[in-house]
Amino acid sequence: MIEQQERNKDLRAELEEKQAAVQKYEQSFSDGPDRFSDYADEAESLRRYVGALPVEGDGLKVTLQDGEYDGNSENPNDYIVHESHVFQVINELYISGAQAISVNGQRIDGNSYIVCTGPVITVDGVQYPAPFTIEAIGKSDVLESSMKLSGGVMDQLLNDNIIVTLDMGQKISMPAMLSES
Template identity: 50%
Template sequence: MSLKTSDRKKRNNRILYALVFLVLGFIFSFSYRTLGPGSESQQMKLEVNDREETFRKDLIEQKERNKQLADEISKKQKSIADVEQLLSNSEQNHDALVKEAKSLRLLLGVVPASGQGIRVELEDGDYDPTQQNPNEYIVHESQVLMVVNELKIAGAQALSINGQRINSNSSIKCTGPVIAIDGQTFPAPFVVEAIGDTDALNSSLTLKGGVMDSVMSDNIVMTIEKKKEILMPALRDDIEG
């Protein structure tokens, strides 16, 4: 074998070894990168896990925050409902007070009144003055007061006698064949007018054994008429004072 052939073999062996070492190095490097503790794949997995954990914590915190906000909204809605109820009650109380004030003004007679109601007329009964006691056939203050008081109990909003407006402080006195109402004198027949629920007022007087039966048993003529509209003036200042 010549020297040249031997040198050529040695050179070829070196090249082969170099290629083998190069391939092995590449394989080791790739394996370390893919499977080793510091590989990019492992690093990516760690980053993904960290990100998921962060998202999980954020989601839990957001749910807690949402629950707190829902509780706050519920409390505020309750407060608003309470305020609305208070305002509603205030309005209802205001309306009730206005109605009560109006009713009191009507009962006191300080304002004119109008509305449906009834007209009650009390007349002296027929008698023979030569044979009978006339006092047993004329209208007395007791009969007038009986009618007025019954109408008040039945809910009359306003009352008048012979056109004279009366209130809770009015004075009704009998003086012979006439009646004095707050200093004003009126002869028979006596007409009592009452504004209010027509049926209720009429029923209160016509109950069996009630006012009408009692008055008529005293020989007094009593008639009742339902009215769609009754007008009453306010009390005069000199009487009211």
């Protein structure tokens, strides 16, 4: 009889735990479709951010071209766009709130690499000749302002004899990144 009472007591405690768990689940469901909609929106936003989905939006297009070669210069590399120049632009755009960036139409992500090989750059294994077009989706006025800061990226590029063109207010479309399977 005492064993039966102890067993009943244990079962009641277990039942209370299960009821509390069910109540917790019910509470989370009572937030209803609003909560699930938020989760779905967040998941879609993250997929866009990591490049799993194509994106489209307003933004800024930055074109970098090799400068005019001066025969009196000692080093012709002083007039060529290098990966460091491309990185300067990409970093400035990300810092300024760009949501997605591409170089010559190829999406850039956290694992992308850019290497200079003479007059071309290689982006994730694909070679591109100059000019290099860097597109960024975000608030175009903010992106442009950050590029034009006094003593900032654009001034540095111009000092390196790089021809820089900014085209603001563009509707930019970028494909999803190819998945590496």
